[in-house]
Amino acid sequence: MKKKLDHYLSLPYSIELTPDEDGWVAAVKELPGCISQGDTQVEALQMIQDAMRGWLETALEDGKPIPEPRLTDDYSGKFVVRVAKSLHRRLAEAAAQDDVSLNQYVVTALASAVGMKVNK
Numbered sequence: 001m002k003k004k005l006d007h008y009l010s011l012p013y014s015i016e017l018t019p020d021e022d023g024w025v026a027a028v029k030e031l032p033g034c035i036s037q038g039d040t041q042v043e044a045l046q047m048i049q050d051a052m053r054g055w056l057e058t059a060l061e062d063g064k065p066i067p068e069p070r071l072t073d074d075y076s077g078k079f080v081v082r083v084a085k086s087l088h089r090r091l092a093e094a095a096a097q098d099d100v101s102l103n104q105y106v107v108t109a110l111a112s113a114v115g116m117k118v119n120k
Contacts, residue, residue: 003066004060005053005056005057005060008056008066008068009052009053009056011068011069012069012077013028013029013030013031013052013069014028014029014030014069014070015027015028015029015045015048016028016029017041017044017045017108017111020037022037022039023037023038023039023040023043023044024037024038024039024040024041024043024044025037025044026038026044026045026047026048026051027048028048028051028052028055029070030067030068030069030070031052031055031056031066031067033055034048034051034052034055035048035051036048036050036051040098041108041111041112042098042100042104042105042108045104045108046100091105091106091109
């Protein structure tokens with residue numbers, strides 16, 4: 001059975017986010033040449049979703065093999081954090097102002113705080 005676009009878009013591909021002189025560059029580690037950029041981290045993460053869709057659509061149309069994400073056993077990528085209601089409210093308001101989900105906003109903020117690349 002041939003896998004479809006929605007299957008690949010649902011997979012947890014690794015996204016690297018790095019600063020450059022024009023803003024931020026986002027790249028999907030497993031998809032060679034799948035790169036996008038934005039003025040902000042959030043914008044770069046939004047833009048890479050469009051780039052992934054285009055990369056995957058082209059590969060499917062051309063019948064090229066599509067690498068699947070590398071799975072890591074050490075970390076699930078999920079953890080629960082309890083925060084004060086006031087902090088929760090401020091984070092939610094900031095996410096809404098940037099027109100992104102609270103999850104996406106927090107991931108970007110955490111990555112920025114520790115100076116690391118964002119991996120999905």
